Amino acid sequence: MANTFNFVVKNGITVGNTPVIASNGTYISAIANTGVQPGVYGNTTLIPIITVGADGRVTAISNTSITSSGVAAITTNVDTFTANGTGQTFVLSAAPYNINSTIVNISGVTQQKSSYTLTGSTITLSQILPNGTVIEVSSLYNSANTSNTVPALVPYDDNFTGNGSTTSFTLSVSPPNTNFVTVYVSGIAQQKSNYSLSGNVLTFNTAPPNGVPIEVVSIVAGAGGFVGLTGTNIIANTVLYYNGSGYSSYSGSTLYANGAIGFSNLVSNISNTQITGLITSSQIANVANTQITGTINSSQLANTAVTAGTYGNYTNIPVITVNAQGQITSATNYAITFPASTAVFANSGQLTANSSTGNVLLGLATTGTAATYGSSTSIPVFVTDAYGRVISVANTSIGTLNQNTTGSANSATYLTGTYTGSLTSSQITTGLGYTPYNSSNPSGYLTSSGAVTSAVAGTGVSVSSATGAVTFSIGQAVATSSSVQFGSFGVGTAASGTSGEIRATNNITAYYSDDRLKTKLGPITNALNKVKSLNGFYYEANETAQELGYQPIREVGVSAQEVQSILPEIVVPAPISDKYLTVRYEKLIPLLIEAIKEQQEQIEDLLKRIK
Numbered sequence: 001m002a003n004t005f006n007f008v009v010k011n012g013i014t015v016g017n018t019p020v021i022a023s024n025g026t027y028i029s030a031i032a033n034t035g036v037q038p039g040v041y042g043n044t045t046l047i048p049i050i051t052v053g054a055d056g057r058v059t060a061i062s063n064t065s066i067t068s069s070g071v072a073a074i075t076t077n078v079d080t081f082t083a084n085g086t087g088q089t090f091v092l093s094a095a096p097y098n099i100n101s102t103i104v105n106i107s108g109v110t111q112q113k114s115s116y117t118l119t120g121s122t123i124t125l126s127q128i129l130p131n132g133t134v135i136e137v138s139s140l141y142n143s144a145n146t147s148n149t150v151p152a153l154v155p156y157d158d159n160f161t162g163n164g165s166t167t168s169f170t171l172s173v174s175p176p177n178t179n180f181v182t183v184y185v186s187g188i189a190q191q192k193s194n195y196s197l198s199g200n201v202l203t204f205n206t207a208p209p210n211g212v213p214i215e216v217v218s219i220v221a222g223a224g225g226f227v228g229l230t231g232t233n234i235i236a237n238t239v240l241y242y243n244g245s246g247y248s249s250y251s252g253s254t255l256y257a258n259g260a261i262g263f264s265n266l267v268s269n270i271s272n273t274q275i276t277g278l279i280t281s282s283q284i285a286n287v288a289n290t291q292i293t294g295t296i297n298s299s300q301l302a303n304t305a306v307t308a309g310t311y312g313n314y315t316n317i318p319v320i321t322v323n324a325q326g327q328i329t330s331a332t333n334y335a336i337t338f339p340a341s342t343a344v345f346a347n348s349g350q351l352t353a354n355s356s357t358g359n360v361l362l363g364l365a366t367t368g369t370a371a372t373y374g375s376s377t378s379i380p381v382f383v384t385d386a387y388g389r390v391i392s393v394a395n396t397s398i399g400t401l402n403q404n405t406t407g408s409a410n411s412a413t414y415l416t417g418t419y420t421g422s423l424t425s426s427q428i429t430t431g432l433g434y435t436p437y438n439s440s441n442p443s444g445y446l447t448s449s450g451a452v453t454s455a456v457a458g459t460g461v462s463v464s465s466a467t468g469a470v471t472f473s474i475g476q477a478v479a480t481s482s483s484v485q486f487g488s489f490g491v492g493t494a495a496s497g498t499s500g501e502i503r504a505t506n507n508i509t510a511y512y513s514d515d516r517l518k519t520k521l522g523p524i525t526n527a528l529n530k531v532k533s534l535n536g537f538y539y540e541a542n543e544t545a546q547e548l549g550y551q552p553i554r555e556v557g558v559s560a561q562e563v564q565s566i567l568p569e570i571v572v573p574a575p576i577s578d579k580y581l582t583v584r585y586e587k588l589i590p591l592l593i594e595a596i597k598e599q600q601e602q603i604e605d606l607l608k609r610i611k
Contacts, residue, residue: 034059038324076179077139085131095121096139103138110189158216162208174200175218184215527594530566548576
C-alpha cells in the first residue's frame with residue numbers, strides 16, 4: 001500500500017531545477033524522460049562515456065572500446081628533399097618531439113645526430129650538400145608531442161640474402177605502411193622510393209645483387225595499448241534522483257522511487273520526513289492551494305546500494321550499472337591492464353627487461369665483469385661481438401725473458417741484446433715465416449758454404465756459371481735514373497713487337513700546361529695566314545723511310561718543313577735519325593685556336609656589314 005500525505009503548497013514545487021507546481025497550485029508539467037537506456041556501462045574492455053545536464057541529470061551514456069589503434073598516439077612522417085648546392089636548412093611538414101625522434105638519410109646513408117640540429121620543424125645540416133643530393137627525414141611523434149604514455153611498441157627484425165633475381169620478401173609482421181619500416185642493403189639504409197609494402201610482403205624496385213645481406217626493421221604497435229587516463233574522475237560529487245521518468249540532481253535532497261506519494265490530502269510540517277514513492281502527474285495536479293513546509297534532505301533519499309566513493313582514475317576504469325530509471329545501481333573499479341598479446345621483448349644478449357608487460361624497464365645486457373684490465377705485467381685480451389660490444393676480457397701475463405738472454409731493453413722500440421740459448425727448427429721456421437735450408441730441404445737455398453747449387457739463365461738474364469759463385473746479368477741498367485732502350489713497349493697491355501711503338505691502355509700524360517709555370521712571351525699573330533700556308537695530305541713511307549724500318553701504309557700528315565717555316569718551335573729531330581725532322585702535332589693546337597678566333601672575327605665583321 002502506497003504512503004499518502006497531505007501538503008500545503010505555498011511557493012510552488014520545484015524538483016531539481018525543474019518547476020513542477022506553480023505558487024498558485026497550478027500543475028506545470030511532468031519531468032521529461034532523459035532518454036537514458038538502462039544497462040551496464042563500462043568493464044575491463046569498455047570505458048563509459050557519460051553526459052550530465054546543467055541540473056545534474058545523466059542525459060546520455062554509452063560505451064567506447066579500449067583500443068590503441070583508434071588513438072593514433074604515435075605518428076610517423078617522412079619528408080624528402082633535394083639539395084640545391086647552397087642551402088643547409090630544410091623545413092619538415094611537422095615538428096618532431098626532439099632530435100631523437102628523427103632519422104636523416106643522405107643518399108641512403110643514415111646520419112649521426114651530431115651532423116645536424118633540430119629547431120621546431122627545421123632541420124639544419126652541418127654542411128652544404130652537392131646539388132641533386134637526396135635527403136630523407138623520418139620523424140616519430142605522438143599526436144600532441146607530449147610525453148604521455150604511448151602504446152607498447154614491438155620491434156621486429158627480418159634478415160634475408162639477395163640472389164640477384166628475387167624482388168619480394170615476406171616479413172614476420174605486417175607494418176601499417178613503409179613509414180614503419182627501415183630497409184638496409186649491405187648496411188646502407190634504402191630510400192622509401194626503392195621499395196613498396198603490401199601487408200607483410202616487401203617488394204624492391206630492383207632485385208638486390210646475389211649474396212648481399214638484407215635487413216628489414218619493422219615497428220608495430222602492440223594490441224590493446226592505452227593512452228593516458230588522468231586522475232580526474234569521470235563523475236564526481238553528483239547526486240542523482242529519480243523524477244518519475246529519469247534522473248536529475250538536487251543538492252541535499254533526494255526523492256525515492258518505487259512508491260507513491262499522494263498529494264490529495266493536506267499535510268504540513270514535513271520537515272525531516274522521508275518521502276518514498278512515485279510522484280505522478282495526477283497526484284501533483286491535486287495539490288492546488290496547498291502548502292509544503294519543511295526540508296527534504298539527502299538522508300531521506302532511498303539508498304541504491306552504491307558504495308559512496310570515487311570511481312575511475314589513471315589506473316582504474318569505472319564500471320557503472322544504470323537501471324531503467326537512470327539510477328546508478330552499482331559502481332566498481334577495474335584495474336587497467338594490457339592484454340597478454342601486448343608485450344615488450346628485449347633482444348637476447350643486447351637488452352634486458354624487468355617484464356614484458358605493464359611498466360617495462362629496459363637496460364643494457366651485461367656482457368662482462370667490470371674491472372681494470374692491463375698493467376705493466378699483463379696484456380688485456382678483448383673479445384667483441386657483431387655489435388661492437390666487448391663481451392669478454394681477460395688479462396694475459398707478459399712472459400719473463402729467458403735466462404740465457406742478455407742485453408738491454410729499449411722501451412721506445414724493442415729489446416736489444418744477444419740470445420745465448422738454443423732455438424728449435426720449428427721456432428726458427430715460425431719466426432722466419434718459411435722453412436730455411438736444411439738437410440731435408442736443400443732445394444732452392446744457399447748451402448752453408450754460400451755457394452749456389454744450380455743457376456739457370458732466363459729470358460734477358462744471363463748467368464756466369466751454373467754453380468759456385470754466380471753472377472746474374474741483364475742487357476742494360478734499369479735503375480730509376482738509368483737510360484733504358486726497348487724495341488717496343490706495352491703499358492697495361494702486351495708490346496706490339498713493332499720497333500719503336502708504345503702501346504698503352506690509358507692516357508699518356510707528359511710535360512706541363514699549368515699557367516703558374518709559364519712566363520708568357522706574347523700571342524700567336526697572323527695565325528690564319530700561317531694555317532693557310534700549311535697543306536694536309538695523304539702519304540706513305542718512301543724507300544728511304546722503309547730502309548729505316550717504317551712500313552708503307554696510308555697515313556695523313558703535314559710537312560715538317562712547311563711547319564718549320566711558320567712555327568719552328570714545334571719541329572724537332574726525328575728519333576729514327578737526327579738527319580730528319582718530325583712535328584710535335586699536339587703543339588699545332590694553339591695555332592689552330594688563334595686561327596679560328598681570327599676567322600670568327602672576320603665572320604662577325606661580315607655579318608655586321610650584311611645587316
